[in-house]
Amino acid sequence: MSESRAFCPRCGDPVAEREGLRPGEARSDPNLCDACYFEDFDLVDAPERIEVQVCSRCGAVHRGNRWVDVDARDYTDIAIEEVSKSLGVHVDATEVSWQVDPEQVDQNTIRMHCYFTGIVRDTPLEEDIVVPVKISRGTCDRCGRIAGDYYASIVQIRAADRTPTTEEVERAEAIANEVVAEMEDTGDRNAFVTDASETDDGLNLKVSTNKIGQKIARKTVEEFGGTVGDYETLVTEDEDGNEVYRVTYAVRLPPFRPGDVIDTADDDGPVLVRSVQGNLKGTRVTTGEAYEASFEDGDAPEARKLGTVEDAEETTLVTVEDENAVQVLDPETYRAETIARPDYVDPDADTVPVLKSRAGLHVLPESATPDDE
Ligand SMILES: [Zn+2]
Numbered sequence: 001m002s003e004s005r006a007f008c009p010r011c012g013d014p015v016a017e018r019e020g021l022r023p024g025e026a027r028s029d030p031n032l033c034d035a036c037y038f039e040d041f042d043l044v045d046a047p048e049r050i051e052v053q054v055c056s057r058c059g060a061v062h063r064g065n066r067w068v069d070v071d072a073r074d075y076t077d078i079a080i081e082e083v084s085k086s087l088g089v090h091v092d093a094t095e096v097s098w099q100v101d102p103e104q105v106d107q108n109t110i111r112m113h114c115y116f117t118g119i120v121r122d123t124p125l126e127e128d129i130v131v132p133v134k135i136s137r138g139t140c141d142r143c144g145r146i147a148g149d150y151y152a153s154i155v156q157i158r159a160a161d162r163t164p165t166t167e168e169v170e171r172a173e174a175i176a177n178e179v180v181a182e183m184e185d186t187g188d189r190n191a192f193v194t195d196a197s198e199t200d201d202g203l204n205l206k207v208s209t210n211k212i213g214q215k216i217a218r219k220t221v222e223e224f225g226g227t228v229g230d231y232e233t234l235v236t237e238d239e240d241g242n243e244v245y246r247v248t249y250a251v252r253l254p255p256f257r258p259g260d261v262i263d264t265a266d267d268d269g270p271v272l273v274r275s276v277q278g279n280l281k282g283t284r285v286t287t288g289e290a291y292e293a294s295f296e297d298g299d300a301p302e303a304r305k306l307g308t309v310e311d312a313e314e315t316t317l318v319t320v321e322d323e324n325a326v327q328v329l330d331p332e333t334y335r336a337e338t339i340a341r342p343d344y345v346d347p348d349a350d351t352v353p354v355l356k357s358r359a360g361l362h363v364l365p366e367s368a369t370p371d372d373e
């Protein structure tokens, strides 16, 4: 059949050559004449309405059969995105452009005015459509589990022979949020902290998976030293009869912290603690020599805490007596006292930081004061 002799299969009219399939065009109905073709032609295929389910707690959007986190504070943005995805432009159209104008009808309804232009069979077309978008608010599975106090693991932050400091507690909580945020960034919606509550002896974190609990415990110990123990508690059986365990990670922070001045059991004088990662390491405040606890003692040598660098006070360095002794003013009595001279004392200094404790007066290194760190 030659092109000039083609007839429209619907109306029987002869189809002019120019109405036939143009090179490079994908025609859905190439044989119809233009009149029949445009008779029931829709440039845009749009749903009558769209319903978007969003989580009223976290803003996640329900798509397909799952919840997806979207970076939209504004439901209008979500509505535009959902409408864009649901619209179909006829395959025959070329040079398609479109714009959308959202009209907020009420809190949960947005009328999306969409304006399309395109070219089909050399004919410029335009089409206006309105798609009402209804926002329905619900609770996503994650928020539902958080609200239901769901958790699979507990991280206990405790410290040996003391309670964790405010800094340690706050930092552990921050670590938990960082770990969860990292996992969320990979699209993991099952990562969350259900609850963080301070107790008399530390902090309890309830988290959604054992993996997260383990990560938080490990990171906390990486920063502050100490150890992690874990134990399982059987909580239930799942549908398949498998036992489900809840794992508790018990973090035990070391008894001493960097910046503590401790009186060790030996007679070589107090030690300013520098590190509690592995064996406790520090500096003798009598001589300036390095101290390291034995392997057996690890981060917990037998010792009493005398104070911290924060308790130190600047006082006048009266004189350097010899290589082992200096004279300073007692910051409480203002009497000149002769005390041990650690090698870090600058003999030309006018003042030095001293710690007065039940072990006596000791000069601390300048660099040990918090302001210098
Ligand atoms: Zn026709």
Ligand SMILES: [Zn+2]
Pocket: 055, 056, 057, 058, 059, 060, 139, 140, 141, 142, 143, 144
């Ligand atoms: Zn949610």
